[in-house]
Amino acid sequence: MTNFPQIGKIAPNFLTIGVYKKRLGKIRLSDYRGKKYVILLFYPANFSAVSPTELIGLSDRISDFKKLSTQILAISVDSPFSHLRSLLSDREEGGLANLAYPLISDLTQAITNDYKLLTEDGLAFPGLFIIDKEGILQYYTVNNLLCGRSINELLRILESIQYVKKNPGQACPVDWRHGDPILYSHPLKSKIYFKDLYSPKKS
Template identity: 50%
Template structure:
């Protein structure tokens, strides 16, 4: 873990953690380093049994296979206990619950993970922080929303694909709104002009 959490930036190693999570109606141990070799979508949300949070959590679960197909795992984290997570999962969506999920929900009851990722607010809950960690354990993308508005799963997937593309093609870069199959750029004063002449 880095010494000064306020300086956590993309390009740095993701702070490791060990915690208890709920997955498939069971409590399981989760350690971030066990995901090395895969990409990880690590997202924080404020609290269980709230309003915006279930929309994000369910949306990531509904699209889990799309992420899994590109060697990516998803982890959701809040400052609730694993028992609260379990109760929320066991509550039907029509009754304010989230139902079965396809990825683990991690408990950060002691708030050490939220602090390490610098997303803990003054009220003691996590802001909507999202981190894309590559298969080497390096943070490649981060975004933090305030509490009142949710994130886009589709945009998260688009950014993940761009990260994977440039890592597989280190001589290229992806322009704004790039989608797989679209033209990329060569980061060179002369060669980059080829992109603009083609659009």
């Protein structure tokens, strides 16, 4: 049985080569600890069918993630030179020109293995992990290779995680967005929420 990294535990650290703004450099996950949330986005390979749509979509929404003090790191089993080639290729060619965050190389597949996402073909399943400022894993999803992920839903989840961390004892109900009514983690306190939501409305 494959055991994924556990929610509430320290996310597996790594040190590898990343490419950002056409420059190669070392990237260590733990360097963001105490500074930013991290969205660690695994994708199968450069120039694959779905990946450019997700990576470009995230880049185009980078200001939304910066407002939430969140760093995006995208990782695949491609070499740094494949990443560089992708970043030098225009978007209409399936490339990632002007990407607003680093691409990380996992050529040895060690990181993908640590996060239990390696396919039988040696690629990475599309996994996404939210890691808080303490380096703790707060959320993850894994898709099949042909279904794109939702940026709006990712932002909603990220906001809810940050909200409950800042407001101990509170919880976010289904489809919660900032400003919506909240629950309390104590079931008796949350009776007010359920009463307001489900009681018959007076005409």
